[in-house]
Amino acid sequence: MAxxxxxxxxxxxxxxxxxxxxxxxxxxxxxxxxxxxxxxxKDPRLDADTRAxxxxxxxxxxxxxxxxxxxxLFDSQLFAYVDRLAHGDLGVSFNYGRPVGExxxxxxxxxxxxxxxxxxxxxxxxxxxxxxxAWKNRTPLDTGAIIFSLTAWSLPTFWLGILLLIIGSTYxxxxxxxxxxxxxxxxxxxxxxxxxxxxxxxxxxTFTIVLLGEYMLVMRxxxxxxxxxxxxxxxxxxxxxxxxxxxxxxxxxxxxxxVTLIALNLGFTVAGAIQVETVFSWPGVGSLIYEAVxxxxxxxxxxAFLVIAISVVAANLAADLVYGLLDPRIKSP
Amino acid sequence: xxxxxxxxxxxxxxxxxxxxxxxxxxxHAVEGLSFQLERGESLGLVGESGCGKSxxxxxxxxLLPAAGRIVGGQxxxxxxxxxxxxxxxxxxxxxxxxxxxxQGAMNAFNPVRTVGAQIAEAxxxxxxxxxxxxxxxxxxxxxxxxxxxxxxxxxxxxxYSGGMRQRAMIAMALACSPQVVIxxxxxxxxxxxIQAQILELLERLQRELGLAVILVTHDxxxxxxxxxxxxxxxxxxxxxxxxxxxIFNQPLHPYTRRLLAAFPDLSRPEGKLVSIPGYPPxxxxxxxxxxxxxxxxxxxERCLQERPKPRQVLPGHWVACHLHEAGAANDRT
Numbered sequence: 001m002a003x004x005x006x007x008x009x010x011x012x013x014x015x016x017x018x019x020x021x022x023x024x025x026x027x028x029x030x031x032x033x034x035x036x037x038x039x040x041x042k043d044p045r046l047d048a049d050t051r052a053x054x055x056x057x058x059x060x061x062x063x064x065x066x067x068x069x070x071x072x073l074f075d076s077q078l079f080a081y082v083d084r085l086a087h088g089d090l091g092v093s094f095n096y097g098r099p100v101g102e103x104x105x106x107x108x109x110x111x112x113x114x115x116x117x118x119x120x121x122x123x124x125x126x127x128x129x130x131x132x133x134a135w136k137n138r139t140p141l142d143t144g145a146i147i148f149s150l151t152a153w154s155l156p157t158f159w160l161g162i163l164l165l166i167i168g169s170t171y172x173x174x175x176x177x178x179x180x181x182x183x184x185x186x187x188x189x190x191x192x193x194x195x196x197x198x199x200x201x202x203x204x205x206t207f208t209i210v211l212l213g214e215y216m217l218v219m220r221x222x223x224x225x226x227x228x229x230x231x232x233x234x235x236x237x238x239x240x241x242x243x244x245x246x247x248x249x250x251x252x253x254x255x256x257x258x259v260t261l262i263a264l265n266l267g268f269t270v271a272g273a274i275q276v277e278t279v280f281s282w283p284g285v286g287s288l289i290y291e292a293v294x295x296x297x298x299x300x301x302x303x304a305f306l307v308i309a310i311s312v313v314a315a316n317l318a319a320d321l322v323y324g325l326l327d328p329r330i331k332s333p
Numbered sequence: 334x335x336x337x338x339x340x341x342x343x344x345x346x347x348x349x350x351x352x353x354x355x356x357x358x359x360x361h362a363v364e365g366l367s368f369q370l371e372r373g374e375s376l377g378l379v380g381e382s383g384c385g386k387s388x389x390x391x392x393x394x395x396l397l398p399a400a401g402r403i404v405g406g407q408x409x410x411x412x413x414x415x416x417x418x419x420x421x422x423x424x425x426x427x428x429x430x431x432x433x434x435x436q437g438a439m440n441a442f443n444p445v446r447t448v449g450a451q452i453a454e455a456x457x458x459x460x461x462x463x464x465x466x467x468x469x470x471x472x473x474x475x476x477x478x479x480x481x482x483x484x485x486x487x488x489x490x491x492x493y494s495g496g497m498r499q500r501a502m503i504a505m506a507l508a509c510s511p512q513v514v515i516x517x518x519x520x521x522x523x524x525x526x527i528q529a530q531i532l533e534l535l536e537r538l539q540r541e542l543g544l545a546v547i548l549v550t551h552d553x554x555x556x557x558x559x560x561x562x563x564x565x566x567x568x569x570x571x572x573x574x575x576x577x578x579x580i581f582n583q584p585l586h587p588y589t590r591r592l593l594a595a596f597p598d599l600s601r602p603e604g605k606l607v608s609i610p611g612y613p614p615x616x617x618x619x620x621x622x623x624x625x626x627x628x629x630x631x632x633x634e635r636c637l638q639e640r641p642k643p644r645q646v647l648p649g650h651w652v653a654c655h656l657h658e659a660g661a662a663n664d665r666t
Contacts, residue, residue: 230440236396237435238455238505239427248454249443327445328489 010320014313021309026081029301036060036094036296058094081302090306091299095292100303103288108270108307110179111284114200114277115269118207123262125208126215131254133216134223135246145216153213161206161279168202175199177281203280207273211265218261222254229253255326263319267312271304341412342369343545344393344431344513349406351385351392358617362388362401364569367643370513375539375546377556377577379592380566381613386549389566390515394431395423410513429459432506434516441502442490448501449486452476455508475504479534496527500534507538514539517549532559553596557581565589568614568624571643575650585652588625623655631656 036058046054055061063076084091090100126149133145168174175181179199186192226232227250235249274286281287285304292300324330347367353360363385370376378386391397393408393415408415410430418426435441442451452475453468462468473483479500490498499519506514516535520528536559539546548560556563557577564574565586573586584590594607611628620626626636635655643653 230435231443233396234433234435234441235443237394237427237433239424239429239458240454241421241424244458249446252445253443329444329491 010317014317017313018306018309022082022085022306023078025302025305025309026078028305029296029298030064032293032296036298058092085306090303093292093297093300095295095297095300100299103300104285104303104307107283107285107288110282111270111277111286113196114203114282114284115207115273116266117200118204118211118273119262119265119269121204121208122211122215123258126212127219127258129212130216130219131223131246131251133220134227135242137224137227142220145220149213149216151213152209153217155210157206157210157273157275158279160209161203161276164202164206165279174202179283199280199282203273203276203282206279207276215258215261218257219254222257223250226250226253252326256323259319259322259326263315263322267315268308270311271308341409343372343374343411344370345407345409346370346389346393347407347409349389349392349408350404351388351397352402352404353398353400353616354402355400360616361619362569362616363392366406366566366569366571368564368571368574370545370547372512372545373539373543374562375536375548375560377560377563378547378549378566379551379553379556379563380572381551383613383616384566385569385616386566387517388569390433390517390547390549393515394427394433396427425459428455428506428511429509430511431513431515432509432511434502434506434514434519436499436502436518436521442498444490447487447489448493448505449476452486452501452505452508455505459509461509471508475508476501478507478538479504495523496530499523499527499531503531503534503538507542507544510542511544513545513547515547515549518551519548520550520552520555528555535559553580553592565592568619569616570624571651571653572625573650573652573654574643575647579647579650583647583650585646585650585657586625586654587629587631587656591628591630623653 052061059077059080062080065076065078066074081091088101090104092098093100093103096103129145129149133142136142165176169176175198180192180195181199184192184195186195223246227245232245232249235245240248270285271289273284274290276282277284277286278290285307288300289304291297292304346369349363349366350361351363353362366385366389368376378389380386388397388401391401392403395403395415397403403416406416410426415423415426442448449469449472450465452472453462453465456462456468456471457464462471472486476483476486481497481500481504485493485497490501493501503519506516519535520531523531532555535546535548538544539559546559548556550556560577562575563577563580565572565580565588567586567588573580573584573589580589581593584593588609591607591609595609597606598604609628614620614624614627620637622635622637622639623629623632623641626632629636633655639655641653641655643651644657645651646657
């Protein structure tokens with residue numbers, strides 16, 4: 001009963017948050033300086049008539065919030081946007097001239113492939129390494145793990161990406177750009193998967209290294225904190241070995257801060273990794289956003305940010321539920 | 334140093350010396366502490382905070398924090414020196430032969446596992462049950478022994494009251510039927526009514542199960558209620574030890590006398606409580622002579638230069654003080 005109330009409350013808050021983001025997004029991008037019609041036409045020498053026609057075609061001639069010049073109070077950009085959204089229509093891209101939903105659909109798949117893989121690798125390696133470092137606290141192994149993590153964490157993503165790109169393409173013959181080899185005819189699905197995998201290797205590696213350090217450091221300090229708790233002394237007094245103490249008494253408790261971190265990071269999965277995607281010309285959401293900002297492609301930006309907001313909110317909701325499973329003191333599930 | 338003609342004591346601690354080696358210097362936490370514990374005996378270990386009583390107990394189980402070192406002495410349990418065992422043999426001794434009651438009211442239970450599971454864990458680890466299921470009847474029996482219905486074993490520590498947690502802690506300490514139970518401040522942080530209940534429970538179990546108990550406390554009234562014999566520690570060394578009546582009727586060490594004067598006496602309600610002026614010695618900067626000399630009212634030249642050794646001045650009554658040379662016990666009550 002308490003659980004259902006809690007879930008309903010959480011869900012209601014999530015919906016409110018998304019609605020708020022939805023409205024905020026609309027204004028956020030229109031504050032950007034410049035005129036979208038310039039980038040739509042891709043030609044600065046455009047005459048005023050063509051400019052007006054373009055603006056009218058995308059509804060940019062209408063007032064922003066309320067129409068007080070006649071033709072109905074709600075005949076404005078904001079209400080047109082909300083109305084379309086209510087029908088599940090994210091609008092048409094200024095730049096590509098295609099429905100935003102369609103473009104996002106293609107890009108999200110690519111991004112999830114890259115980011116989720118990188119995240120999972122980083123989580124597994126980072127948590128494992130953090131646990132090991134905490135276990136071997138104050139040994140050279142611990143020190144080495146800390147130095148490695150701090151270094152990895154502080155590397156500029158684009159710099160590491162470029163470095164790996166050079167090394168990978170020069171010495172290992174790995175492809176430098178895109179999702180798969182252009183114009184390739186695949187003998188089988190397998191052959192295609194291998195090709196995509198080869199393209200995926202370097203960006204995933206970059207992403208993993210950059211994220212790894214944070215997971216490792218948070219896990220290490222979390223485990224060390226738990227190991228200084230009174231109940232760990234009780235466990236030792238009961239005759240448990242170091243390994244048993246880690247497995248049965250430290251791991252579950254130490255996972256709480258990691259769950260928060262994972263939720264925050266996974267929430268931004270669909271946002272992609274703008275730097276990694278740009279360096280490796282990976283056709284994901286990150287590079288789409290980058291391009292859309294440059295061209296003031298409002299519908300694409302609005303659509304992309306809406307999807308990001310939804311996934312962040314969903315990931316936080318999921319984290320709350322996992323919390324309840326890990327820690328019985330939290331009264332949720 | 335015992336001259337008892339009977340069988341060797343259950344636990345014979347000889348010249349236990351424990352130090353903490355830290356960047357701030359070497360802390361002489363326990364120096365040359367010797368005592369015996371007979372089967373079925375209840376021994377009170379009394380002293381101010383930081384006098385080394387908890388360190389001495391953790392030394393017996395070899396559970397000192399990383400900086401702690403047992404630099405000398407023996408702890409013979411049924412003739413086996415615990416300090417000579419390797420780590421895996423020591424793990425088998427913990428809880429199975431010597432268990433410890435921590436301040437369960439605080440944080441001695443892991444908050445994310447049920448109380449029953451934590452008791453069962455000790456049984457399974459020491460081979461007294463194959464698995465959790467097989468341990469269940471014993472877990473129920475233990476909980477009921479301390480007045481908790483077995484069904485509550487499936488609850489988490491935060492669902493217990495402070496007193497219940499302490500009783501569950503006692504149940505857990507008795508799980509493997511140990512020969513020696515060390516109770517480290519078992520009633521601290523509990524209110525007075527609950528304290529009385531816990532002490533009564535401890536005393537009853539001690540009698541019924543024939544346990545040998547070491548009760549660590551700073552509260553002399555607790556000792557008077559539960560213990561057969563008392564050991565008073567000051568600044569890491571033994572000050573005085575004797576039968577419980579001796580401490581109250583004929584205290585010999587000036588520190589013991591000051592300690593008694595600092596406790597209320599119901600038979601003399603008009604008597605004033607006197608605190609001991611000064612502070613306990615800093616264990617990294619000890620006075621060269623008697624450690625109590627700087628606070629002692631009866632201090633003389635010799636106390637400042639020579640450290641007094643424990644001597645038996647009355648039958649079964651040991652004291653480390655220059656005022657009480659062997660045989661020259663002067664009655665000062």
